Amino acid sequence: MMTCLCDAFFDDVARATHEVLESLGIEVIVPESQTCCGQPAFNGGDWASARQVIRHTLNVFQGDCPIIVPSGSCAAMSFHGALLAHEKETDLPQVQAFGARTWEICDFLRNGLGIESWEGRLDARVAIHSSCHSRGTGTPEAIRTLVGSIAGVTLLDFTQPEQCCGFGGTFSVTFPHISGSMGRLKIDSVRATHPDLLVSGDMSCLMHLNGLAEKQGSPLPVKHAIQVLRDARVTPVTVQ
Amino acid sequence: MSHQQIDQFAHRLDKGVRDSVLGGSAAGTEKRRQVLFGDLPNADSLRALAGRIKQHTLEHLDRYLEAAEERLIDNGAKVHFAWDAASACQQVETLLRERGVRQVTKSKTMVSEEIELNRHLAEKGFDLVETDLGEFIVQLDGDHPSHVVKPIIHKNRSQIAKTFERCGLGDYNDDPETITRRAREYMRRKYLSAEASITGANFVSAESGRLCIVTNEGNSRFGLAGARVHIALVGIEKLVPDDRSLSLMLNLLGRSATGQNLTVYTEFIRGPRQPEAISGPEEMHVIFVNAGRTETLASDCREILRCIRCGACMNVCPVYRQSSGHAYRSVYPGPLGAVLSPLLAGSARFAEFADLPKASSLCGACNEVCPVDIPIPDLLLRLRDRAHREHAPAAFDDAPNLKPWAMLAKSPAAWRMSLRAANMLNIVPLGFLPFGPLGRWTSQRTLPSWRGGRYRQWAAERKKQKNNPS
Amino acid sequence: MNDRARIFSAINDALTPLQERAALPELDPAQWVCPSRLTEGGSWEDFRRNFEAVNGTFLTSFEALSRLLRDANATEGYADPGLLEELPETFRDGLTLHETIDRGSIDRYAFGITRAHAAIAESGTVILRDLDTPDRLAALAPWIHITLVAKEALFSNVTEAIDDLGEDPNTVWVTGPSKTADVEGILIEGVHGPGIQVCLPI
Numbered sequence A: 001m002m003t004c005l006c007d008a009f010f011d012d013v014a015r016a017t018h019e020v021l022e023s024l025g026i027e028v029i030v031p032e033s034q035t036c037c038g039q040p041a042f043n044g045g046d047w048a049s050a051r052q053v054i055r056h057t058l059n060v061f062q063g064d065c066p067i068i069v070p071s072g073s074c075a076a077m078s079f080h081g082a083l084l085a086h087e088k089e090t091d092l093p094q095v096q097a098f099g100a101r102t103w104e105i106c107d108f109l110r111n112g113l114g115i116e117s118w119e120g121r122l123d124a125r126v127a128i129h130s131s132c133h134s135r136g137t138g139t140p141e142a143i144r145t146l147v148g149s150i151a152g153v154t155l156l157d158f159t160q161p162e163q164c165c166g167f168g169g170t171f172s173v174t175f176p177h178i179s180g181s182m183g184r185l186k187i188d189s190v191r192a193t194h195p196d197l198l199v200s201g202d203m204s205c206l207m208h209l210n211g212l213a214e215k216q217g218s219p220l221p222v223k224h225a226i227q228v229l230r231d232a233r234v235t236p237v238t239v240q
Numbered sequence B: 001m002s003h004q005q006i007d008q009f010a011h012r013l014d015k016g017v018r019d020s021v022l023g024g025s026a027a028g029t030e031k032r033r034q035v036l037f038g039d040l041p042n043a044d045s046l047r048a049l050a051g052r053i054k055q056h057t058l059e060h061l062d063r064y065l066e067a068a069e070e071r072l073i074d075n076g077a078k079v080h081f082a083w084d085a086a087s088a089c090q091q092v093e094t095l096l097r098e099r100g101v102r103q104v105t106k107s108k109t110m111v112s113e114e115i116e117l118n119r120h121l122a123e124k125g126f127d128l129v130e131t132d133l134g135e136f137i138v139q140l141d142g143d144h145p146s147h148v149v150k151p152i153i154h155k156n157r158s159q160i161a162k163t164f165e166r167c168g169l170g171d172y173n174d175d176p177e178t179i180t181r182r183a184r185e186y187m188r189r190k191y192l193s194a195e196a197s198i199t200g201a202n203f204v205s206a207e208s209g210r211l212c213i214v215t216n217e218g219n220s221r222f223g224l225a226g227a228r229v230h231i232a233l234v235g236i237e238k239l240v241p242d243d244r245s246l247s248l249m250l251n252l253l254g255r256s257a258t259g260q261n262l263t264v265y266t267e268f269i270r271g272p273r274q275p276e277a278i279s280g281p282e283e284m285h286v287i288f289v290n291a292g293r294t295e296t297l298a299s300d301c302r303e304i305l306r307c308i309r310c311g312a313c314m315n316v317c318p319v320y321r322q323s324s325g326h327a328y329r330s331v332y333p334g335p336l337g338a339v340l341s342p343l344l345a346g347s348a349r350f351a352e353f354a355d356l357p358k359a360s361s362l363c364g365a366c367n368e369v370c371p372v373d374i375p376i377p378d379l380l381l382r383l384r385d386r387a388h389r390e391h392a393p394a395a396f397d398d399a400p401n402l403k404p405w406a407m408l409a410k411s412p413a414a415w416r417m418s419l420r421a422a423n424m425l426n427i428v429p430l431g432f433l434p435f436g437p438l439g440r441w442t443s444q445r446t447l448p449s450w451r452g453g454r455y456r457q458w459a460a461e462r463k464k465q466k467n468n469p470s
Numbered sequence C: 001m002n003d004r005a006r007i008f009s010a011i012n013d014a015l016t017p018l019q020e021r022a023a024l025p026e027l028d029p030a031q032w033v034c035p036s037r038l039t040e041g042g043s044w045e046d047f048r049r050n051f052e053a054v055n056g057t058f059l060t061s062f063e064a065l066s067r068l069l070r071d072a073n074a075t076e077g078y079a080d081p082g083l084l085e086e087l088p089e090t091f092r093d094g095l096t097l098h099e100t101i102d103r104g105s106i107d108r109y110a111f112g113i114t115r116a117h118a119a120i121a122e123s124g125t126v127i128l129r130d131l132d133t134p135d136r137l138a139a140l141a142p143w144i145h146i147t148l149v150a151k152e153a154l155f156s157n158v159t160e161a162i163d164d165l166g167e168d169p170n171t172v173w174v175t176g177p178s179k180t181a182d183v184e185g186i187l188i189e190g191v192h193g194p195g196i197q198v199c200l201p202i
Ligand code: SF4
Pocket: B148, B306, B307, B308, B309, B310, B311, B312, B313, B314, B336, B366, B369, B370, B371, B372, B373, B374
């Protein structure tokens, strides 16, 4: 599942996911009819619309092979949010089954495939922002372990790591001031560690943070964790 | 710009207040975490356990409430019930009046804030003083508490010093120690002259009828040592099944609230004092207050009634930290308030507070620290759904209409077309972006360039290559 | 319908539609005993460490108590009449001890000596009951509060103390001096109650 954000903006993240999985000998299927996990409507309170989108996604991803997403947030939507949206619906079991097959990519590599360390090299000081929707999942540890195991990587600890970046989907536009202030706090604590790279498992956080940073006049060097893994190991590709 | 009231409030917030709230709520977060997890290696499973105990109690509330009532009566206390705020205030007033009481001390109770007891009693000519230092300052200022544990988190020492000066509690002096000593001197006269003392209760054990009240200052204890009548206002959700449960709850409460293994003064009160005792109330009245709780119990958000008012969720909440407690326009701020306030308001006034559940990025930090493991983000989402179904206007100020987007997201052909068309026109299709209106996004941030459908193209190419390796 | 009936009927209405109700989980109090606070197996040594961690003053002799009172210039105070015979002559020398608290001159008492029912090692708590401490004011009004507690009356952990709550209508656990952090989060001790909390096992 490529996620709507990668479909629209961050094609290279979806591609990195694809390439890493293939490099591990896994066949990747990309159903053409996929659109979105339904989270925007779900978080926005329009659960009726959300259920329509979730049912569409359910349809597109029939079968029983694992569903891999390069986003902790969309993954959490599939195994948690969708269940909540369907708690009073008769097709709840199908939604549960769908959720049980869904993995965030780094969680899948670390805990699904049991990979403990990552080959390759990256000489960089790396700060990792754990996205909020990956709280309580295997993703944060997976990213730290895998990215941290790349030769040459120094992981940086910034202050108040548990604080949200302020994105929150529609929250970012309905509460622009609070969202902006939250993001700037996060940027300040990240910048204080002078990273070469800010890495996360969710492009949405990074899009928001870098968007704020650019507006301040100095962009943040950001990358999705899976891009870091791909670039360290697979021959780097030039993004078109 | 934004019309969401909480965002507006945060935007206009005085910088000094913002700094106090931001600093005050962030301070101690690490300590609370260390004390909780350092002392209790399996703290997370204990939070879940405490949550299950409270959930069980709520789902058998009829039984437990009745048991507590019986035990309290056996122990010599008088038990009363109040359906709503008006009834609760009236009953307190009547109790005081019948006993000829005019002077009253009161230790911090959130339910008394809900029912606006201070205002009611002041209007009726009673002389009531708040004895918790923070609540006392709130009372002097005619203000409202902005945090359930730190009522004056929004004030700094110089504001407090001015208040004391204005109220005749000495010349201007902003040394926290001096402020505290002056309150000490003032308050001890009050404790001894007041005939009645009003408290809340943190827990009530249905097994023994024991009220458990915790304070750090000792104000509740002192109030009850001085007075001859004790009136406890207790929300009906404060029950726990038995005394053993108190042991777990107390272990979690102090650590979650203030990073203490136990709060300094933990009182267990079963009934009025024994005849041999020299001080302590001869009469004990417990008023069980509903004020919207049964309606909350009937809702699909009843988990919020587990809350033990530790304040941890607001301390970690990034939205609370930016906007302060008063932004929530209700007694309970932060994530707790965003769920509880619309529910306690009842169906008649739900719409008025329907924007509160929107004031969250759903980051889940609250759930992670909640000692009774309330799934706050899930409850916020359920309330958003309800606000949407009930067409509560407050919830929709500025919120993007997601129907067109959902139409697109369930029609793959249209979705792909929109991706491609936008690519050709080199625009960001507004219907596509669930975060619109776009101006709101770009007022704070830049937008990455549109690359709609590129990955699809690449994946299609890749598939072709694989199928026809040449 | 009166308020009571109305509340119970509303609770009933709220709960009746529930298909299942959450069961009461098994409680295993061993789960919330703090191993790091009980390194000496729940002894007075543990109590001392945990009591001192909350700024309690742990003393082991009346000589030490005399010194503390002398340093604080505290000569007049209250002593529970039931405790008088526990206080050595040498200790009482030079002190004015009252056996009652006069509510009219509450500031006269620089210290109050009361009997604690027991102490809790795990939390550094002293337990006061009305039965043992007939005048609650003695433990609250003076700046220095001294509890004497029998050496054998030590609970290891919080649950043991809960199990012992018994029939006394009023029990209070005191874990350190009275304190507040309401003003800018700055810790101040001695708000309404004592600023110095002493425990002396006897
Ligand atoms: S909701 Fe949980 S964290 Fe928040 S005040 Fe209540 S018990 Fe504490």
